[in-house]
Amino acid sequence: MRLLLAEDARLVREPLVHALQRAGWAVDVAADGEHALELALSVAYDAVVLDIMLPALDGLSVLREIRAASCGVPVVLLTARSDVRDRVRGLNMGADDYLPKPFHVQELIARLGAVTRRHAAAPTQTFEACGLVLDPVARQLVGPRASIGLTGKEALILEALMRRAGGVVPRRVIEEAAWGAGPGSPGRLEAQISSLRTKLGKAGAHARIETVRGVGYVLREASNA
CATH class of the missing domain: 3.40.50.2300 (Response regulator)
Structure with missing residues (x-):
């Protein structure tokens, strides 16, 4: 908890x-x-x-x-x-x-x-943004083309981005969402983001995760980028 x-x-x-x-x-x-x-x-x-x-x-x-x-x-x-x-x-x-x-x-x-x-006891919450649906409990991403399974870290990172879709989410906030507070190993977030980008493509998502250099990442509709 x-x-x-x-x-x-x-x-x-x-x-x-x-x-x-x-x-x-x-x-x-x-x-x-x-x-x-x-x-x-x-x-x-x-x-x-x-x-x-x-x-x-x-x-x-x-x-x-x-x-x-x-x-x-x-x-x-x-x-x-x-x-x-x-x-x-x-x-x-x-x-x-x-x-x-x-x-x-x-x-x-x-x-x-x-x-x-x-x-x-309340119904499970799902997240919808940029044409995607995320079930964080089942770790399932539903896109226009396919439903893709996510790892636990991927689900936590994507949820953090979907909660603030269209807005920049600071790197520190994403890392705290996935790993909690404290120092982390270099490159761990980049590796997860890379994997998520691949899975977004497999799901046929009309959205992409953009890097905001020195700040963090943003999930936005590809057509609006």
Whole structure:
């Protein structure tokens, strides 16, 4: 199970990461709202824990953008605000649950278990962009000519690109989507992109993955390139 923790306070964030990892979660961290939104829209998370008081972009704005992008990932809000109106706003904007600070980490873990169980009972989400359909669970790419099986990494990378089709996805975001945070081996992303380009061709896709040198990659309709 993979989780995004968006929390700017290091003294809160670090103990939470350790506790969540002990509970079996793979945890990615964002210390500001812009990074949190970038990751949430590009990576297939099982849940997001989102502090309302984030720098750069506040947590409620991040939540609004996540839901505006039709991303249904379960979101648990953390808030130090005592005003119940902020909690109501968050729930009305699509949060699945919230916890006021201070809280016990075991309660957060229990609430995460509850929201992910509800989410798992929902129908499987597929992604459509540029004339392609991706089933990330079955790792299946459906194009105009054929249905092609993908490896786990290929499916994660293509999902990150399809979530933001037509827009440049930074290299760092794609690598975090496929491998998580941390240093990686040189050339690993290029090898996966090369394989995906071949499979797009086999599927008869009218789309291509373009390299934006020094930045990342973009998936776009070939006719619009």
